[in-house]
Amino acid sequence: MNQILDQFLNFQVMGAAFPTLMAGLLTTAEICVVVILLGLAGGLGVALGSLHSSRWVRWPSIVLVDFFRAIPPLVLLIFVYSGLPFAGIRLSPFAAVVIAFLLNNSAYYGEVYRAGILSIGKGQFEAARSTGLTRAQTMLYVVLPQAVRNVLPDLLSNTVEVVKLTSLASVVSLGELLYAADMARSVTYNASPVVMAAAVYLVILWPLVRLVSRFERRLSL
Structure with a gap:
């Protein structure tokens, strides 16, 4: 039992690896901010394209x-x-x-947006x-606010997946x-940094x- 605790819950090793993991967490946060913001914008563009009246826009989307x-x-x-x-x-x-990740998540965000728009x-x-609104104004001021509200749990759920997806960047x-935790593990020959990284993911x-x-419960009422 002591050997297991020493290998997976060695607080001395965790303390030594903490600065490295926090630097890795900062990089993870940077990836998330860029991918989520661009993914939300790209997904909206894809959704609007897939609902466009012209087949030359709709089918490629x-x-x-x-x-x-x-x-x-x-x-x-790996391909990129x-x-x-x-x-x-x-x-x-x-x-x-x-x-x-932007290409992957824009597709998923796009499907969520599309479902929300079709629900109106x-x-x-x-x-x-x-009332005199143009098609663009109707979409921007009337349809999208309601559509986003209807699919907000799905948008948040996909955002959670984005955060987990960042671990593939290693x-x-x-x-x-995760890369920082694995580097600390390879230096210390101890799995405690990886356990610590898992705990950080859990807290976030x-x-x-x-x-x-x-949100799912509120929308189901």
């Missing part, structure tokens, strides 16, 4: 959404980081992670247009939280998970 939802994020990341250099395009680990009855569009040696994500559940 649908194909792109299906394509990037079907490809595993890890495969996409290790495959594009063969075409003369070399990206930093951070840029590769952001691009790969046609009467809302017609009533807004009858594959391209980007110094995020558990409130978000509870928030999603709360």
Whole structure:
């Protein structure tokens, strides 16, 4: 028992690894901010494209959404980081992670937005247009606020997945939280830094998970 505690809950090792893990957490936060903000914007664009009246806009948007939802994020990341250099395009680990995760999450955010927009009855569009609003104004001021409210739990749930997805960035040696923990483990020959990283993920994500559940309950009333 003492050996297990020493290997997985060694507080001395955790204390020594703490600065390294906090630096990794900062990188994780930077990835999350960039990917989530760009993903929300890109997802909205994809959703509007997939609902466009012109098939030349609608079908390419649908194909792109299906394509990037079907490809595993890890495969996409490796392709962007290790495959594009063969075409003369070399990206930093951070840029590769952001691009790969952005493509993946824009597709998922787009499907959530699309479901929210489709949940708004046609009467809302017609009533807004009858007041003199343009199609763009109707979408911006009438439809989207209601659509986002309807799918807010799904948007938050997907955001939780983005945070968990950042752990894949360790594959391209980007110094995020898991990579930092694994480096500390390799130096100390002790698994306590990895356990500490898991605890950090739990502290960050558990409130978000509870928030999603709360919104789901409120919307079901």
